[in-house]
Amino acid sequence: MARSDLLVSLVRAAAAGDRETLRSTAEALAADERAKNHHILADRLQRALSAVPITPPSLTTSVSSVGGSGREAIIEVEPRRRLDDLVLPFPVRENGRQLVEEHVRADVLRVHGFEPRHRVLLSGPPGNGKTSFAEAIAEALSLPLFVVRYDALIGSYLGETNARLRKLFDFIRTQPSVLLFDEFDAIGKERGDTHETGEIKRVVSFLLMQLDQLPSYVLAIAATNHAELLDRAVWRRFQIRLAFPAPDRTHVEVLLDRIASSWPDRPSLSVQKIAAKLGAISYAEAVDFCQNVRRRQILGLGEVGIDGAIKVELDLWSSRVRPGALNGERPRQTPAEADARATARSTHRKTAVDSKT
Numbered sequence: 001m002a003r004s005d006l007l008v009s010l011v012r013a014a015a016a017g018d019r020e021t022l023r024s025t026a027e028a029l030a031a032d033e034r035a036k037n038h039h040i041l042a043d044r045l046q047r048a049l050s051a052v053p054i055t056p057p058s059l060t061t062s063v064s065s066v067g068g069s070g071r072e073a074i075i076e077v078e079p080r081r082r083l084d085d086l087v088l089p090f091p092v093r094e095n096g097r098q099l100v101e102e103h104v105r106a107d108v109l110r111v112h113g114f115e116p117r118h119r120v121l122l123s124g125p126p127g128n129g130k131t132s133f134a135e136a137i138a139e140a141l142s143l144p145l146f147v148v149r150y151d152a153l154i155g156s157y158l159g160e161t162n163a164r165l166r167k168l169f170d171f172i173r174t175q176p177s178v179l180l181f182d183e184f185d186a187i188g189k190e191r192g193d194t195h196e197t198g199e200i201k202r203v204v205s206f207l208l209m210q211l212d213q214l215p216s217y218v219l220a221i222a223a224t225n226h227a228e229l230l231d232r233a234v235w236r237r238f239q240i241r242l243a244f245p246a247p248d249r250t251h252v253e254v255l256l257d258r259i260a261s262s263w264p265d266r267p268s269l270s271v272q273k274i275a276a277k278l279g280a281i282s283y284a285e286a287v288d289f290c291q292n293v294r295r296r297q298i299l300g301l302g303e304v305g306i307d308g309a310i311k312v313e314l315d316l317w318s319s320r321v322r323p324g325a326l327n328g329e330r331p332r333q334t335p336a337e338a339d340a341r342a343t344a345r346s347t348h349r350k351t352a353v354d355s356k357t
Helices: 003-016 019-035 039-050 090-104 106-111 130-141 160-172 198-212 232-237 249-260 271-278 283-299 306-317 335-356
Strands: 074-077 119-123 145-148 177-181 218-224 240-243
Touching: 019 039, 019 160, 074 160, 090 106, 090 130, 090 240, 119 130, 119 232, 130 145, 130 177, 130 218, 160 198, 198 232, 249 271, 249 283, 271 283, 271 306, 283 306
Parallel strands: 119 218, 119 240, 145 177, 177 218
Antiparallel strands: 074 145
């Protein structure tokens, strides 16, 4: 929210005796000043805020009107992943580096009348690093990572979702942080969709307004597996839009090599051959495979080596259920399976010809 809007909100809250709004607005002002390195003013605001008495709500006040502070609609996650630990395509890696630099050196930008970019949209198939990227950005900036809980945000009554959204954004403005909307298409759907209700359309409009008013010290990251479902106006709100495509064979090999290098024993099978046998997979599936290998080796208590564990897991890999199989689609073959089938067909044809002659 712009500073002028915060001041107006502060005056209105004071005039109406709304202590909850007064407190959240004053905290947002203090966070804004602290983000600009105006620590003395921020400390004065905090001291003045501590003098505001906190009184319990009246017994006649309904629970729905109190509704909480907005904190209940988010989950705080401790960022552990680092950008250098992720295997990312060049545009994503470079944009991530620039985003971190803009926020670390925000004062330099503000001297010249600019603010760091703080609204980012991530799109691509599941399991390819969108959530990990948001966590790595929070880790690089040493900021808390707040993940939105849609079960606590979306209500069944008219206007309830907007009221919860307002409280969520009021809370999030009180401190510099990274706010992650995972599965963003659940709330940012296209308003022109005739199958959606008028309530969803109002929610999208209110969400866009809140994103526009979000201060630059709050970095909002939205991630979606279905970018085609997003409202067209949603795209314009985001200053950075990054694609997370499924990895090619080379990127899978790089990830497998990084993981295998941390194992106590180096496998005799090369990562190139392992990647070829795994076929077209996501980063998450590659990590799952490596973790299964280590689990099997650890539980073997020294009787199962890393090569034996890899062989067993590769044999089981082709039998796993993939999403397409649930829709009646034929499972995709790995290159190794395709070669084996082609060899078998060729041998069968040769045997048939020989028997005729």
